Amino acid sequence: MGPQAAKSYPGQRVVRVEPGRGDDGTPRHAGRARQEIDYGRRGKGYIFGAFRPATGEALTAPYASRGIADWVDFLERAEAWVPADVARVYAIVDNLNAHRATDVLLFCLAHPRWEFVFQPKYAAYLNLIEPWWKVLKSLALKGRRFETWQEVCRAVEEATAYWNQHRHPFVWGRRRRHRPRRRPGIAAVPGIRQLAG
Numbered sequence: 001m002g003p004q005a006a007k008s009y010p011g012q013r014v015v016r017v018e019p020g021r022g023d024d025g026t027p028r029h030a031g032r033a034r035q036e037i038d039y040g041r042r043g044k045g046y047i048f049g050a051f052r053p054a055t056g057e058a059l060t061a062p063y064a065s066r067g068i069a070d071w072v073d074f075l076e077r078a079e080a081w082v083p084a085d086v087a088r089v090y091a092i093v094d095n096l097n098a099h100r101a102t103d104v105l106l107f108c109l110a111h112p113r114w115e116f117v118f119q120p121k122y123a124a125y126l127n128l129i130e131p132w133w134k135v136l137k138s139l140a141l142k143g144r145r146f147e148t149w150q151e152v153c154r155a156v157e158e159a160t161a162y163w164n165q166h167r168h169p170f171v172w173g174r175r176r177r178h179r180p181r182r183r184p185g186i187a188a189v190p191g192i193r194q195l196a197g
Contacts (some may be wrong), residue, residue, distance in 0.1 A: 002046030011143020043149030048074040051129045054168035062153040068101040070150045
């Protein structure tokens, strides 16, 4: 996820209608939610993440850049995070050149249970971590102002910990609406008249 900067992130603030009426007797309407203009960027970086959809568990780590050394360091963290009894790890990644570097190939040789699956170009929706990034941004960044990059890192760490405490399996696709159960009963067969005898 990135690049993310220490800045103000827009959010939704409730705006109440002021009681009373204006000079002409009409009711006063609510004003728009306002946010201070934030021109400055006070540090930036990238958030690397791993996500297990079956359990909903997530791992995030902040880095100053998204270079090869940072990517391999994150892969080592992910290797320690994934339980040892998992026989195969499929990492779905995009086509960033750092994901195909020689150091990553050396990581694959050192850890044979890892297999990288590269998603097609312009098909980010195939990676389940993309909708989870939206959830993480909402939990960590939405409606907040950050003065330093360390504050952003701390907010992401707290949001990830909160998510992991309340995790659930992540289902891909549209949210299913609840449908009321049909009441059992006898139904009349349509189109058949009863014969009078």
